[in-house]
Amino acid sequence: MKKSLILLFLGLMAFPFGIFSQIMPAPERKEGEGPYNKLIVRGVTLIDGTGAPPIGPVDIVVEKNKIMDVRVVGYPGLPIKEDRRPQAGANDKVMDLEGHYLLPGFIDMHGHVGGTGQGTPAEYVFKLWMAHGITTVRDPAASNGLDWVLDHKRKSSTNTITAPRLLAYTVFGQGATKPITTAEEAKAWVNENKRRGGDGIKFFGAKPEVMQAALEENKRIGLRSAMHHAQMDVARWNVLHSARAGLTTMEHWYGLPEALFTDRTIQDYRLDYNYQNEQHRFAEAGKLWKQAAAPYSDHWNKVMQELLDLDFTIVPTFNIYEANRDLMRTRRAEWHDEYTLPSLWRFYSPNRESHGSYWFDWTTEEEIQWKENYQLWMTFINEYKNRGGRVVTGSDSGFIYQLYGFAYIREMEMLREAGFHPLEVIRASTLKAAEAIGMEKEIGSVEVGKLADFVILEENPLQNLKVLYGTGAIRINDSNEPIRVGGVKYTVKDGIVYDAKQLLEDVRTIVNQHKAREASRKLKQPGLDWE
Numbered sequence: 129m130k131k132s133l134i135l136l137f138l139g140l141m142a143f144p145f146g147i148f149s150q151i152m153p154a155p156e157r158k159e160g161e162g163p164y165n166k167l168i169v170r171g172v173t174l175i176d177g178t179g180a181p182p183i184g185p186v187d188i189v190v191e192k193n194k195i196m197d198v199r200v201v202g203y204p205g206l207p208i209k210e211d212r213r214p215q216a217g218a219n220d221k222v223m224d225l226e227g228h229y230l231l232p233g234f235i236d237m238h239g240h241v242g243g244t245g246q247g248t249p250a251e252y253v254f255k256l257w258m259a260h261g262i263t264t265v266r267d268p269a270a271s272n273g274l275d276w277v278l279d280h281k282r283k284s285s286t287n288t289i290t291a292p293r294l295l296a297y298t299v300f301g302q303g304a305t306k307p308i309t310t311a312e313e314a315k316a317w318v319n320e321n322k323r324r325g326g327d328g329i330k331f332f333g334a335k336p337e338v339m340q341a342a343l344e345e346n347k348r349i350g351l352r353s354a355m356h357h358a359q360m361d362v363a364r365w366n367v368l369h370s371a372r373a374g375l376t377t378m379e380h381w382y383g384l385p386e387a388l389f390t391d392r393t394i395q396d397y398r399l400d401y402n403y404q405n406e407q408h409r410f411a412e413a414g415k416l417w418k419q420a421a422a423p424y425s426d427h428w429n430k431v432m433q434e435l436l437d438l439d440f441t442i443v444p445t446f447n448i449y450e451a452n453r454d455l456m457r458t459r460r461a462e463w464h465d466e467y468t469l470p471s472l473w474r475f476y477s478p479n480r481e482s483h484g485s486y487w488f489d490w491t492t493e494e495e496i497q498w499k500e501n502y503q504l505w506m507t508f509i510n511e512y513k514n515r516g517g518r519v520v521t522g523s524d525s526g527f528i529y530q531l532y533g534f535a536y537i538r539e540m541e542m543l544r545e546a547g548f549h550p551l552e553v554i555r556a557s558t559l560k561a562a563e564a565i566g567m568e569k570e571i572g573s574v575e576v577g578k579l580a581d582f583v584i585l586e587e588n589p590l591q592n593l594k595v596l597y598g599t600g601a602i603r604i605n606d607s608n609e610p611i612r613v614g615g616v617k618y619t620v621k622d623g624i625v626y627d628a629k630q631l632l633e634d635v636r637t638i639v640n641q642h643k644a645r646e647a648s649r650k651l652k653q654p655g656l657d658w659e
Contacts, residue, residue, distance in 0.1 A: 366387040415497055
C-alpha cells in the first residue's frame with residue numbers, strides 16, 4: 129500500500145487506480161441521540177458563520193434535521209424573556225445551554241480518510257473529525273476507492289454510521305486501465321466518473337490538452353474540481369491555466385508561485401534534484417515564494433485580480449507543512465501520545481518510501497527558509513481574502529505529523545496567523561467552504577431552512593481558538609492550579625446530538641487497544657533510545 133499511496137499523491141496518471149487496499153470500514157452507529165421531532169436549544173450565544181458578530185441569548189428550534197427558528201430571547205446579564213421563547217411540548221427535547229457558544233458545523237475541505245499505510249480504521253478518523261465539530265468532509269482522492277467512499281457517503285447521509293457527510297472527489301484517471309493521453313479519453317473518463325457517482329475530481333497534473341478537456345468537460349456536466357499542481361506538470365500548467373479552464377479550488381499553493389514568476393519560467397531546482405526524493409521535493413518547495421513576484425507588485429496584483437475575477441477558491445492547508453518550519457513542535461504536539469495510532473506514528477517517522485515522511489536530514493536552514501516562505505504565502509492569502517476572494521479551511525491530515533481533527537483546528541489558528549479575524553476564520557470554515565462545494569443552501573451557517581449542523585462548546589472560540597482542540601486550552605484556576613478548559617462539548621449533525629468528548633474518549637480506547645496488541649505503550653521519538 130505504501131507504493132500505491134506514493135503514486136497516488138504524485139499524481140502519476142499511468143498508474144491503474146482500479147485496485148485498492150482498503151481500511152477497516154466504519155461500524156454501525158451506536159452514538160448520538162435524535163433526530164427529534166422537535167429539539168430546542170436554549171440560551172446560547174450564536175456565531176452564525178456569515179461573518180455576523182456573536183449574538184445571544186438565542187433559542188434555536190430544530191425539527192428532525194432542519195432549523196425552523198432562530199430567536200433572540202433576551203439580553204446579556206438580564207433574565208431571559210420567557211414570553212419570547214419558543215414553547216416546548218411534552219415530547220419535545222430541550223437542551224438548556226445558557227452560556228454556551230453555538231457555531232455551524234465545520235467543513236474540512238481537504239480530508240483524506242487514510243489508508244492501510246497509515247493503519248487508520250474509518251471509525252478512528254470519523255470520530256476524530258466529529259469530536260472537533262467537523263460535520264462535512266471533502267475527500268480529495270477517494271484513496272480507498274470510489275465505491276468505498278460512496279458506500280460510506282450513503283451510510284453517513286442516512287446516519288447509520290457516526291461520520292461527517294462525505295464528498296468523493298476521485299483522482300483523475302482512477303480506475304483507468306491505461307494512461308489518459310488524449311482530450312477524447314479525458315472527456316470519456318470525466319463522464320464515467322459522474323456516472324459512477326463521483327462528486328468531483330482531484331487533479332495532480334497532465335499535459336495541457338488533457339487538463340483543458342477534462343476541466344472543461346467536468347464543469348460542463350456540473351461537477352466541481354480540486355487540484356494539487358504537482359511539480360511534474362506545473363512548468364506547463366499552473367494555477368492560472370487551471371482557473372481559466374474551470375478549476376473550482378486549488379489545494380496547498382503549488383502552481384501559484386509559478387504563475388507569479390517574472391524572471392524565470394521554471395522553479396530554481398537544485399541540480400541534483402529528484403522528485404522521488406521527498407526531502408528534495410519539500411525542501412526546495414520552501415524556496416518557491418521567494419522566486420515569485422514581490423507582494424503588491426504589478427504582476428502579483430495582476431495574477432490575484434484574474435483569480436478574483438474567475439471566482440476562484442484557495443484551500444491553503446497551511447497546517448500540513450508546519451513541520452517544515454518547526455519539526456520538533458509539530459512532532460511533539462501533546463495529542464500524539466493519547467490519540468495517534470502507533471501505525472500512524474510509524475508512517476510519520478523518517479522513511480524514504482512513505483509519503484511526507486521525508487526527514488532525512490532536516491536542518492535549521494530548511495526551517496528558516498520555510499518560515500520566510502510562510503510569510504510570503506500568508507501575505508498573498510490574506511490579501512486575496514481582503515479583496516473578496518474565497519479562502520476555505522482544509523487540513524490534509526494523516527501526513528507529516530498532522531492528526532485528524534486536531535490539525536483542522538491548527539489550520540484555523542494558522543489562518544488567524546495569516547491575518548484573518550477570528551470571525552473570518554469561522555466563515556472560511558463554514559459558509560465559504562459550503563459555497564465552494566455548492567452546498568451553501570443546505571449547510572455552512574445557522575439559518576432557518578438549513579440542516580442542523582452545530583458545534584457547541586462552553587468557551588468563546590473567538591477569544592481563543594485553542595478551546596476548539598479536543599485537548600482544550602490551559603488556564604489557571606482560583607487555586608493557582610493549571611486546568612484544561614474547552615473542547616467541543618456537542619457536535620450536532622443532521623439534528624443528531626453527539627457527545628463530542630465521548631467520541632474523543634472512544635478514540636483513546638481505539639488507540640490503547642492498538643498499543644496493547646503491539647505491546648507499545650509509548651510513541652518513540654526517532655533515534656532516541658531513552659524512550
